[in-house]
Amino acid sequence: MAGRAFMQLSAVLAFLASFLVLLVDIEAAVTVSVGPAQTVLKENTVVLQCTYSVTPAAQVDIITWSFTSSTESREVVTMLANTQSVFGTYENRASITEQASLRIENVGENDEGTYRCTVKVLSQGSADTKSVDLTVLVAASAPTIVSTVNSAARAGDDLTLTCRSDGGKPLPTLTWFNGTQPMDAGVGEPTTNEAARQVIRDLSLSPVTRFDDQANFVCKADQGYPDQLDVQTAEQVLDVQYPPVASISSNPNSSVKETNTLTLTCVVQSNPDPSQIRWLKVSGDSADVLQTGLTTTYVIPKINRSQNGTYRCEASNGVIPRDRESDGQATVNIDVYYAPKISSSFVQPFEVNFGSSLPAVTCEAEGNPTPNLQWVQVGSGRTFNNPLSFATMTYAEDGTFTCVAAALDFPKDTVNVTVNVIGRPDIIGDSPAAREFMEGKTAQIVCEIQAKPRPSRVEWFLLDSSDNRAIITTGGPYRILQENLPKGMKSILQINSMKPEHSGRYVCKATNTYGEDEQYFDVTLQGSDTTLVIIIVVVVLLLLLLLVGIGLMLAHKRGLLPCKGEPETGKGGRDENVTNEFSIEMADKDKSPTAPLPSRVESSQYIPTPLVAASYEARLSGASFGEPRSPVGQDKPDGKKVNSPAFPEPTTEEPPVQTSQGGYRDEDGLNNAELDLSSRKPASRRPIVDPKDTMDMDYPTLRQQTTSPYV
Secondary structure, X not given: OHHHHHHHHXXXXXXXXXXXXXXXXXXXXXXXXEOOOEEEEOOOOEEEOEEEEEOOOOOXXXXXXXXXXXXXXXXXXXXXXXXXXXXXXXXXXEEEEOOOEEEEOOOOHHHOEEEEXXXXXXXXXXXXXXXXXXXXXXXXOOOEEEEOOOOOEEOOOOEEEEEEEEOOEOOOEEEEEEOOEEOOOOEOOOEEEOOOOEEEEEEEEOOOOHHHOOOEEEEEEEOOOOOOOOOEEEEEEOOEEEEEEEEEEEEOOOEEEOOOOEEEEEEEEEEOOOOEEEEEEEEOOEEEEEEEEOOOEEEEOOOOHHHOEEEEEEEEOOOOOOOHHHOOEEEEEEEEEEEEEEOOOOOOOEEEEOOOOEEEEOOOEEEEOOOEEEXXXXXXXXXXXXXXXXXXXXXXXXXXXXXXXXXXXXXXXXXXXXXXXXXXXEEOOOOOEEEEEEOOOOEEEEEEEEEEOOOOEEEEEEEOOOOOEEEEOXXXXXXXXXXXXXXXXXXXXXXXXXXXXXXXXXXXXXEEOOEEEEEEEEEEEEOOHHHHHHHHHHHXXXXXXXXXXXXXXXXXXXXXXXXXXXXOOOOOOOOOOOOEOOOOOOOOOOOOOOOOOOOOOOOOOOOOOOOEEOOOHHHHHOOOOOOOOOOOOOXXXXXXXXXXXXXXXXXXXXXXXXXXXXXXXXXXXXXXXXXXXXHOOOOOOOOOOOHHHHOOOOHHHHHHHOOOOEO
């Protein structure tokens, strides 16, 4: 009764507050905010967020939470003057907390719906309401997988796996996986029953193969709320029976050398395991059984060439095969290698006339793999293809030929064939052959002859200008030597002390029972030894002169030799402190020259140097120029002799002052024409007058041009 009275009082107060709001236009005194929609797992606790704000003068009087669903509406809880009243099924489960939030414990499916939070300020006639939704989740039961085959499936059968999930809210999504790989092929559309809260999805395997044996098929149920509901799974490992599938491996491999051990292994895949394994040797349409039992290996010790062929492995397990792939059989071809062996026999020796052809000589051999056949001539090492044949036989083809049969790393097999070439002599070399010999030396003309039999006669001739032959015999300057060779002989015509009359064309002629051959030799005379020696001496002298010239050029370039107009010092170099004097003598005071001027000096011959000093007496006296002289043993301007080329070292005195007459004056006032200028260092002030330019000047001009102490 008290609760009902409280509710009636609240309704009256709310009506009055609403009426006041309609009568008076005042600012709202309260504002409500709610949190986002909530999801909660059944039987868990949830808090629906609700907060409010009021004006400074306002005070909250009533907080109310109400519930609305598609089927009903009800009050949940009301708080008035800090006193909470909980209604209906929410008793002992619902309360207002955290200012105006609603806390609901042990949430049930009937608690799902829309909740409204209302806050009222009666003194201001103000109220505000906001809504928030609550979703209640129900975990589905673990999915199950049902197969249309109760026991093990057989390869070739059709198989359907059905996955079912019950009781979930919301209903889960079912997905099929083969191991960890999602599947699309064979997966059907899901079948749902909302009322029964059930979902079903099939996986069809049509047909089942041996590759599905022991495959792990997984059905996953996902309700879409990973933070609150785990993904649940169900697994089914298939047991598929299938007939044996066989293959053969060989050790070392399918190609094996004779006398080695061969091991064959039958590799079988089947479910169940094989109940019998047989080994057979196949020959055409028939087969010989070699071994029966459960042993998967067959061993052939020291295999031989007769055991070449096809071997078969047969396995069975009671499951009837449905295709050739699963008939439980496998074959392998064994290739036995063995060493080559020449099977040909030859009637020997082969006799062939010189110049004729050799019929084909064929060498045959057996072996595995097929041997490589080649002919090799003994001695020369020349090789020829099989069969052996020659279009034109020469004495180079006379001898023994070996047929060589080779394969892999087996020992080679060989057989020899002898070929005898008989016929007329054959002289080696081109005709005519040119030969040169030194005058006065011994000459030898070699005539090498191949023949079988050897020549019975070898003759030498000398042709005259009319090609008439004069036979040569041993005697005088000539001597004939002979030497037997394996395939003929060598005849040597020796001429002692070659002379011009021995030049000419010589003929070597060889004869045996089959015929003859001859060769011409053109003999000429080379120059004498004296001429050669003279040529060598001249070449050596020219080389020496060339080397000396190069040495002088290098010495001059490096300053090891004095330049023109420069005296040599004791050290072989230049002395920059030594100067030369040029005295210019004049006949009288009227400056008339008494000696002819020197010829013009070409500019290419004039070498200016700081080591040359001029006498300045010429400037004062007006004397003519004379040829430059060495200061040693000559007169100075004061009449004294110059006894030594050694002069004092340069001083550090100030440079002389130029006088009004164009000369230079020292600090003591003396004219530099009266000084020994050898102590002056060459300075940068060097007005140099090229002597060739002075020849075209008058003497006053010349005196003005030569006032410098350095030229």
